[in-house]
Amino acid sequence: MATTPPKPSRLTWFALVLLVVSIGINYLDRGNLSVALHNIEGEFHLNKDQLGLLGTAFFVSYALLQIGAGPLIDRFNVYWVYAGGYLIWSAATLLTGFARDIHFLGFTVSSFAVLFTLRLALGCGESVAYPAYSKIICAGFPETLRGAANAAIDAGSKVGPALGVMLGFFLMNRLTWRGMFIAIGAASLLWLIPWCVVAPKLTLRQECSTIKAPPYREMLRHRAFWGTVMGLFGGNYTWYLLLTWLPYYFETDRHYPHDSLAILSSLPFWGVAVSSMLAGLAADAIIRRGRIASRVRQATVSLGLLGCCLFMLPAVIIRNETISITLLIVACICLGLFSSNHWALTQTLAGPEAAGKWTGIENCLGNFAGITAPWLTGAILQTTHSFLLAFAVSCLMLLVGVAGYWFVVGTTRRVRWSTELASETASA
Numbered sequence: 001m002a003t004t005p006p007k008p009s010r011l012t013w014f015a016l017v018l019l020v021v022s023i024g025i026n027y028l029d030r031g032n033l034s035v036a037l038h039n040i041e042g043e044f045h046l047n048k049d050q051l052g053l054l055g056t057a058f059f060v061s062y063a064l065l066q067i068g069a070g071p072l073i074d075r076f077n078v079y080w081v082y083a084g085g086y087l088i089w090s091a092a093t094l095l096t097g098f099a100r101d102i103h104f105l106g107f108t109v110s111s112f113a114v115l116f117t118l119r120l121a122l123g124c125g126e127s128v129a130y131p132a133y134s135k136i137i138c139a140g141f142p143e144t145l146r147g148a149a150n151a152a153i154d155a156g157s158k159v160g161p162a163l164g165v166m167l168g169f170f171l172m173n174r175l176t177w178r179g180m181f182i183a184i185g186a187a188s189l190l191w192l193i194p195w196c197v198v199a200p201k202l203t204l205r206q207e208c209s210t211i212k213a214p215p216y217r218e219m220l221r222h223r224a225f226w227g228t229v230m231g232l233f234g235g236n237y238t239w240y241l242l243l244t245w246l247p248y249y250f251e252t253d254r255h256y257p258h259d260s261l262a263i264l265s266s267l268p269f270w271g272v273a274v275s276s277m278l279a280g281l282a283a284d285a286i287i288r289r290g291r292i293a294s295r296v297r298q299a300t301v302s303l304g305l306l307g308c309c310l311f312m313l314p315a316v317i318i319r320n321e322t323i324s325i326t327l328l329i330v331a332c333i334c335l336g337l338f339s340s341n342h343w344a345l346t347q348t349l350a351g352p353e354a355a356g357k358w359t360g361i362e363n364c365l366g367n368f369a370g371i372t373a374p375w376l377t378g379a380i381l382q383t384t385h386s387f388l389l390a391f392a393v394s395c396l397m398l399l400v401g402v403a404g405y406w407f408v409v410g411t412t413r414r415v416r417w418s419t420e421l422a423s424e425t426a427s428a
Contacts, residue, residue: 012140015198016149018191019133020156022086025188026129027160028167029093030058030122031243032184035168036177038251044111052378055244057116059370062123066367069131070360074213079199082132083192089125090192092118094185097178130343134359138347150347151280151340158273158336161243162266169247169262213357214417222415224349225358227408228342232366234401235305235338237373238312238394242268242332244374245390253387254321264325268332275336279304283341294412297345302406304337309398316391338401345405351414369397 033040037051046054073081096118102109133153141149164184171180219225247265250256256264283300287293308331315327343359350358377390 007142011198011201015136015140015202016152018195018198019136020152022191022195023129023133023153023156024160024163025191026089026126027157027243028164028184029089029188030126031161031164032093032168032180033058033096033119034244034247035165036172036180037248039172039177040115044115046112048378048382049375050112050378051248052375052381054112054115054119055240055374055378056371057119058123058126059240059367059374060123061120062127063364063367063371065124065127066131066360066364068360069128069363070213070357073128073131073135074357078132078135079195079202081128083195083199085125085128085132086192086195087125087189089122090185090188092121092125092185093188094182096122097181097185099178130363131357131360134343134347134355138355145284148280148284150344151277154280154336154339154343155273155277158269158276158339162269162273165247165266165269166262169258169265173258212353214354216357216361218418219354219358219361224409224412224415225362227404227410228346228349228358228362229365230404230408231301231305231338231401232342232362232404233369234397234399234404235301235335235342236366236369237397237401238308238335239339240370240373241377241390241394245377245387249387254324256321267325268328271329271332272336272339275333276340277336279337280340280344283344292412294345294348294414297341297348298405298409298412300341301338301345302402304334304339304341305398305401305405307334307337308332309395309402310334312398313391313395316388342405345412349409349412349415351417353417354415 033054037054040046040054041051096115099114099118100111102114133150137149137153167184168180171183175183246268247261250265251261279300283296286296311327311331311334315324315331318324318327346358346362347355373394376393377387380390380393381387
């Protein structure tokens with residue numbers, strides 16, 4: 001039988017702090033392309049379709065490799081698998097600063113192809129992140145603390161882009177866009193030092209359960225699984241549109257001056273970060289008062305997606321700068337309600353036996369939004385020369401997410417897996 005994790009130790013809390021820092025770096029590394037996008041467009045003479053494809057490249061490898069990430073962390077030590085992925089994505093960030101045409105044996109590999117390949121490598125490294133987070137949190141934190149633990153991770157994922165925009169513009173203005181990637185990639189590698197000290201002490205006795213994880217085919221038969229996939233796709237579509245295009249939108253559509261561009265571009269991300277942390281803590285507090293955990297998290301994520309939809313489209317339509325940025329920040333605050341609780345809901349539905357695998361396959365399918373959103377936004381811009389339709393599509397996807405979490409997931413009961421039932425029968 002799976003057991004509830006004991007109260008987290010100080011070492012476990014410190015490991016969580018390191019993970020929060022790492023997810024901030026994770027999102028800084030995947031989002032810094034948006035800061036340099038306008039400069040890369042000019043230097044390499046790329047069109048909007050190509051810019052969209054660069055944003056998509058990361059998510060192609062990131063999404064597809066989620067399928068193997070779950071079994072990988074189930075089979076090997078999750079702490080070292082995560083360290084290996086971190087090393088790959090940090091190196092890819094650093095090497096992006098050296099991207100240029102490559103001439104070899106009479107063939108020429110274009111700078112665009114080099115950038116595209118490095119974004120694929122970045123996705124490969126980061127593909128282990130969320131299955132690893134899910135496994136570690138499920139192992140080390142009881143249900144009443146998972147909202148806070150997941151919210152801390154999620155807040156880090158939102159602080160990363162917020163700081164990344166500010167730091168990116170600062171470094172780019174002083175070091176060029178190439179220097180920005182090199183500096184950020186080199187600094188990111190320093191995180192591995194404390195992690196390599198802590199990881200050997202995080203022994204596998206903390207793993208969630210000795211019960212074998214269920215096979216994928218069993219997971220795919222459950223309606224709740226497909227509801228979480230729809231919900232994640234809907235929320236991710238908007239998040240990845242913001243992550244890959246927001247600074248470019250502010251620079252080319254709103255024409256914000258360069259001296260304020262870094263601050264204004266980061267404000268929506270700060271809104272998501274603060275909201276995410278507070279929403280996770282609030283959900284945990286409600287659960288501790290006796291409310292059903294899965295229903296609390298289901299309601300929170302659904303209301304968050306709906307609120308984001310209601311505020312985001314007016315933010316794009318209204319041309320008054322103050323009202324527009326205010327509405328966009330409010331929309332992102334609503335998005336924080338979703339982002340802080342959706343993984344905790346998945347962990348509750350899946351149970352400790354399936355948390356890694358469920359997260360991996362859900363993140364794979366849900367991150368097809370990352371493949372779609374950057375490319376489709378670029379195609380819409382190339383055709384209409386406006387962001388309005390791009391954001392309208394995003395709002396439609398948010399409604400798809402609400403339908404998934406509320407109607408398809410439906411009654412939120414923890415799934416009882418065949419491996420769990422077999423273990424109970426054997427021990428009876």
